[in-house]
Amino acid sequence: MEKVINEANETLLALENAFSKFDTSLVNKVPFEGSWTAGQLAEHLVLSNSGFLQVINGPVRETDKPADFMVAQIKKEFLNFDVKYDSPKEIYPENRAYNPSELLENLRQIRVGISEAAGNLDLTKTCSAYELPGYGFLTRLEAVYFVIYHTQRHVHQLKNIYSQLYKIDF
Template identity: 75%
Template sequence: MEKVIVEAEETLSALESVFSKFDVDEINTVPFKGSWTAGQLTEHMILSNSGFLQVINGPVTETDKPADLMVAQIKKDFLNFNVKYDSPKVIYPEDKIYHQPELMQNLKQIREGISEAVKGLDLTRTCVAYELPGYGFLTRLEAIYFVIYHTQRHVHQLKNIYNTLNSN
């Protein structure tokens, strides 16, 4: 359990750290054709991770499978940077001007919420509030690893955005 606590903290802190490097004018700059801005990418992470936090803290049932059954598949899917995924509409960021302090505050609240969940909940229970397409109902442990690997994927993308905007 200590491993998941450390991984979640390190990953969510990395997202905050990379995002904090952007200058105010860079947050809403499209770095290259087909890309989100840093603000949009961060908003996508806030929408996704806050949704998963609600699922993790939501209704659960007994689990009839190993609690970590889908973790390896989630990792394989999200850390394959050669594959591009389309975001579900519900977590698709608006095309608007984003403000760094507000986004940073939201990231911090989500990191703290995930930390509390990992430390205080039975991670072997199955979350029943949302069935994830392609994965089914996840255990709390799998849901936390979804947050970790999905966030790691987007930290990678955020670094690419940063490097593109600062390569001149």
């Protein structure tokens, strides 16, 4: 379980580091048509990852499959950067100005929460609070990996936003 804790911490820290590189004046600037701003992307991850943290810490039941059964599929889908997904409305960020300091603090709190949950809970249990469309009820381990791969996908997008706004490679 040390591997998943380290991977989650490194991924969520990479998100914080990538987001913190943006000047405040550019956090809410649209880099290209059809894109979210860096602030919207960070807010999307705050909404998604905090929701997953609640699910991981929520009610569970015994698991009737390998705890990592869906991990490879989640990784394959989220790290395929050639496919564009639409965000569910519950975690779709509003089109507004975001406070970068507030977003960074929320991202930091989520990182700490995920690390604590992964280190202290039985990750083989199935989360019963939320059934993820297309995946079903995830084990805590699968939920942590969902956070990891979903975040890695968006770190990739955040770097693209940065390079568009600053006209340099990240």
